[in-house]
Every structure is written in structure tokens, then in C-alpha cells.
Amino acid sequence: MRRQLVRGSATVLTAAGITALLGARGAALAQKRTGNAGQDVGVLNAAIALEHEGIAAYTIAAGSGLLQPAVVKIGVTFRGHHQRHRDELIKVVTALGGKPAAAKSDAEYATALNAAALKNQTDVLRLALKLERGAANAYLGLIPSLATADRHQLVARMAGDEAFHAAILGNALGDPIPTDGLMFGA
Template sequence: MTELPSNSRRSILTGGITTLSAAGLVALLGGSIPAEAKQSDRPGQDVQLLNAALALEHEGIAAYQIAAESGLLSPDVLKVGITFQSHHKMHRDDLAAAIRRLGGQAAVSKPTAEYAAALGAAALKNQTDVLKLALQLERGATNAYLGLIPSLAATEFHLLSARIAGDEAFHAAILGNVLNEPIPQKAPIFG
């Protein structure tokens, strides 16, 4: 399978947020914002961070839709993918509600074709390719949510981020198992 392009799942967090790579969200969270800046405009920063997470959920929903429509999945794998997509839809709804509680406007999804192009969907040739892409996205999302927790000023959303990180890690574990990946010998696996 072709490796995801380094520029996929990204957009700078300004104005109308589209998508952001999990790596980009982690970089945004990791020390690039001075402590003084984190103290000022806390609700606005939380809206921005939660919208970046919401963009990841939009991408995840689209990725599972692309996989479902690809014709490359066995019926059993398709059923699991649809279930994982439903989890991402719940995450989307919870994040959008959190953003609204902070007085922000939730990021909207892009057309599925844009996600397909960004994810390199045309290069997916079989079920294994699809599963490897899904695993890569789920691992990235897990790390992004773990990085989000200490960056949110509103501690009421720490549990939301932790729960979503747990779901993403579960998805990654299932996908890794299906792909017969070895169990990592060193912990922590995420973060």
C-alpha cells in the first residue's frame, strides 16, 4: 500500500477549519503555544482544538464510507467498518456539542471526493490496503486525542477526549489484530 502523503489530513487552524493531520494536531498541542498564550483566550483556543479534533472525525467518517463503497471488503470486515464509522459519528456529534457549549461554530465536513484524494484512495487495491490505511488513521487519531487532553482549558472536556482516545485505540487494536501485526513489546503504545 502506498504510504499516506505527508500533507494529507492537514490544514492550518484559521478561519474555516477543514481538516488537520493527527500529527499536525499533536504538533499544535506540543509546546508550540506558549503558556501565556494558553492562558489568554482559553475558550477560543478550546474551540480551535476541538474543531481540529472534529475535522479528524469528519475524515474518519469519510474514510470508512470510502472503504464501504470500495467493493474491496469482505462482508464481515464491512460490518466492522460500518460499526467503527458509527462510533466516529457519535464522536462528531459529541465534539460539535462541546464546541457549541463553548460558543463556537463546529467545523463542517468536506465532500467525500476531497477526502478520497487526500487519503490516496485510488491506490487502495485490496482489503489489506484498506485496513492498513484505517489502522494508520486510527493510531494517529489516538495520539491526537491523548495530546488534546492536557491542552484543553475546559477540564469538563478532558473526559470526552479521553473516551474518544480509548475508542480510537480500540479500533487500532482490532485492526492491528486483523492484520496480524505483532503486539508491541514496549509500552506505552500511544502518546
């Protein structure tokens, strides 16, 4: 699993990809957790890759010409949140003696996200909502695999931010409020 995460951090990771990778294995990771800093570096680098993707997605969207100015402002704010997440994760990885995952080019992210298929503001918001929901789930899936409570808290806070982003985007799209609770982490 560690090798998959480390290898995966070197490629474009989508939120859905991280969620799929960790979703079914969260309990197994918690049982196998050894407190190994190398394991946490791999897991956190996957999260850094996720943040790089989010930053690129909002950068691409802001420059697309498809969004109204008020929506661009929200996207730029969310991009700032993702930059803060990335920076906090980089601090932890560096403190653990690891090398933080590098970002790809915006062009590589645009290809991976199929940005060329986005034709209007609704398309962009739907993609952003999908990424934010996936990111919230991915962060919740990371928690059991990390060795310390401070790292649990950090990624839990980030999951909260991602869920907040998803709520704002869902509202902007006019999506109904879900009738069932426990929307994330399943």
C-alpha cells in the same frame, strides 16, 4: 497556535497532521492555557475535522468493493463511533458559542487520503490503522490544551476508542502485539 488550529480545521486534516501539529507543543499549550473558550473552540474544531475525516474514510472503504462483508460491518461500526465523537464535540463547540468545523466532500477526503492507491483489503486496513493510531495520539495531544476537566475527559475517552480501533485493526492484519508499553501519546 490557535490560528493554526482554526485554519487547519477548514482544511482536510489527517490524524498524523494533528499529531505533528500538537505533539511537540502539548506542554507549551498546557503552560499557555488561559481557559479561553475561543482556544478550546479552535482545538475542538480540529478534533471535529479529524472525526469528519474518519467518517469519510470508513464510508469510502465500505463502498470500495475491496472489503469482505465482515470487515465492512466492523468499519461501519467504527464509523458510528466517529459519528458519535463528532456529535459530542459539536455539542461542546456549540455550547461554547463556536461554529463547528464543516465536513468536506467524500471526494475531497478520498483525494487527501490517496484512496485511489488502495488495491485490496490489506491496503484499506493499513490506512485505517494508520488513521486510528494517529487519532489516538492526536486526542492525547489535545488534552493539555483544553481548559476544563470535563473536556479533558471527553477527548481522553475518544483517545481510548481510537486505541481500541487500532487494536482491532492490528489484530485483523495479524500484526504482533507490541512488546513495549506506552504505545500512544509519545
